[in-house]
Amino acid sequence: MxxxxxxxxxxxxxxxxxxxxxxxxxxxxxxxxxxxxxxxxxxxxxxxxxxxxxxxxxxxxxEQTLAFCQVILRSDLVNNIPGDNLGCQHALDKHKEKFDEDPVPFPFEDDDPQIYLPVTEDRLWHAQIHRDAFSYGQTPPGIDQRLVVDLRFYGPVKPTSQNRVEFSDSITDAYGMPQPTFYYKLSTVDACIAHDMMSDMIQVARHLGGWVPGSEPKMLEPGASLxxxxxxxxxxxxxxxxxxxxxxxxxxxxxxxxxxxxxxxxxxxxxxxxxxxxxxxxxxxxxxxxxxxxx
Incomplete structure (x- = not known):
């Protein structure tokens, strides 16, 4: 075009x-x-x-910095669901009645968790605890999907003129559009915020359980936040x-x-x-x- x-x-x-x-x-x-x-x-x-x-x-x-990990829920959390307080005891009992030998109390058709923690003045990042379909974070075989949650924490990056995308005047793709080249670097302040965000994610994850093998806490590459x-x-x-x-x-x-x-x-x-x-x-x-x- x-x-x-x-x-x-x-x-x-x-x-x-x-x-x-x-x-x-x-x-x-x-x-x-x-x-x-x-x-x-x-x-x-x-x-x-x-x-x-x-x-x-x-x-x-x-674009936002993105910290990611996956957690297998602790057994004491899984086995002590406050069903009455949350109004889900009937679903738990019905699943137990139908699948008596299932070691996991969650119904197979239960919706995935969707938890959102917004930005605050003290926490400059927002957090998502959920299960979502991304190109990364696939659960290894042999692990029950119902026991896994994803943690994604998104942090801010202050825009600067030096962080940019430039386009070639001579190299194009198959559609005739110019090739992009990216120049992008976090400032010291942005990197410190990302470090604090990672520490916060690890602290939250430790309350939930242990890491899924291969999905230990990490900062994802630029562009991953979309x-x-x-x-x-x-x-x-x-x-x-x-x-x-x-x-x-x-x-x-x-x-x-x-x-x-x-x-x-x-x-x-x-x-x-x-x-x-x-x-x-x-x-x-x-x-x-x-x-x-x-x-």
Missing amino acids: ELKRGGDGKIKYATVKDLLGDEEIRIEADKYVVCAGAILTPGILWKSGFKKTHPALGRFLT HICGTTRAGTKIEDSVVNEKSQVWKCENLYLGGCNVVPGPNASNPTLTAMCFALEGAEDIIKSFKPAPK
Whole structure:
């Protein structure tokens, strides 16, 4: 995909490729919205020549640090469920009646746990205790899935201009999009927060049980949180942002961007709702620019 600008700075048209028909399509519109993710969105703008006029493009990249481990629940916790207080005694009794030899009291069809610990002033990270389907953290054979919980702790990283993604002017992928290269490093403060977050996760995990072999506490590699932000971030001036508070690209009044890439600051919670708020502001701004059709 590529955007073509006119002499007035506005987008004249966009070109996209139909992969099924293997043909290039030209799209003309009054307003354009690019929402292709935190890496592909700046990649499209980079390919379209915006790097020359928008110095913050691809910069101020930030994403959460992520600590992870898996725990096998302690037997005393498993065997002493306060069923009456939680209103689940009937389910426990029914499972015991049907599967008398099952050493685990949890029903087979019982929902997985979903526990969320929000960010506080003293704890700058948020925690999730659950069982979820990720590409990592698969339970080894021979361990009952009902006894395993995942711990994921997400910490903030302050955006800086040096943390960025740049795109090649000569190397492209199979779709003709420029190759990204990442430059990313935690500051001393961010690393200390991540260390404290890891210590907190270990303390919580020790109350629950022991580690699943191969899933001992670890910091996952950059990108694992899937919450990259800031690469086309919102701001008040073109020197350190790509869009304004309405998600409109500076000096290009008919182009808007969407996604977590417009979120400008550090965050330790899921940024999707924040990105949605920016999108709503942008949509309202677009609607206001259109004149009502004559009756």
